[in-house]
Amino acid sequence: MSRLFKVIGLVPIGNVDKDFLEDLRPPLEKVFGQRVRIAGRTALPRDSWNRDRGQHLASLLLAELSPLPHLADRVLGVVDVDIFAPGLNFVFGQADITGRRALISLKRLRQGFYGLHRDEDLFQQRALKEAVHELGHTYGLGHCPDPSCVMHFSNSLPDTDLKGWNFCSFCQEKVNQKL
Ligand SMILES: [Zn+2]
Numbered sequence: 272m273s274r275l276f277k278v279i280g281l282v283p284i285g286n287v288d289k290d291f292l293e294d295l296r297p298p299l300e301k302v303f304g305q306r307v308r309i310a311g312r313t314a315l316p317r318d319s320w321n322r323d324r325g326q327h328l329a330s331l332l333l334a335e336l337s338p339l340p341h342l343a344d345r346v347l348g349v350v351d352v353d354i355f356a357p358g359l360n361f362v363f364g365q366a367d368i369t370g371r372r373a374l375i376s377l378k379r380l381r382q383g384f385y386g387l388h389r390d391e392d393l394f395q396q397r398a399l400k401e402a403v404h405e406l407g408h409t410y411g412l413g414h415c416p417d418p419s420c421v422m423h424f425s426n427s428l429p430d431t432d433l434k435g436w437n438f439c440s441f442c443q444e445k446v447n448q449k450l
C-alpha cells in the first residue's frame with residue numbers, strides 16, 4: 272500500500288475534547304506523512320476500571336482498539352482518564368510493539384493536574400510528543416538515547432518537556448523504512 276493511502280486513526284475513548292484532537296492532526300500528519308482521521312468516540316469499557324487505584328488498566332483500553340477502524344494502518348486511542356500498567360503507578364501511554372495500536376492518556380499532561388497554572392500550549396505539546404512516541408513504538412522503535420529525540424524515554428514531565436516532537440535522524444530513518 273502506498274503511504275499516500277495509509278491512514279492513522281485517532282480514536283477518542285470516553286470523553287475527549289474534539290478541538291484538542293483536531294489540533295493534534297496537522298503535526299501528526301507532518302511527522303508521519305500520512306493522513307490522520309478522527310474516528311467516532313468509543314465508550315470507556317467497564318472492565319478496565321480499577322476502583323482501588325482509581326485508574327484504568329492501559330492494556331484493556333488498548334484492547335478496545337481492536338479491530339482497527341476501517342482503512343487505518345495505525346490507530347491511536349486517546350483517553351482523558353488516568354491509566355496504569357502492572358508494576359507502575361501510572362503510565363502516560365502504551366503501545367502494542369508488535370502491532371499497530373497505541374494509546375495515550377491526557378490526564379497527567381495538564382499543569383492543572385499538579386496544581387499549577389493552566390498552560391494550553393504546553394499541554395498540546397506534551398500530548399503531541401506522547402502521541403508520536405507511542406506511535407513510534409508501533410513502527411518498531413525502541414527508546415532512543417538522544418534526549419532531544421521524541422523516542423527518548425520520559426520518566427517524568429520535565430523529560431517530556433525537554434525533548435522535541437520529532438524523531439532524530441536515526442529513528443526517522445527506521446520509521447521511513449516501515450511507512
Ligand atoms: Zn516508550
Ligand SMILES: [Zn+2]
Nearest residue numbers: 415420439442
Ligand atoms: Zn531517536
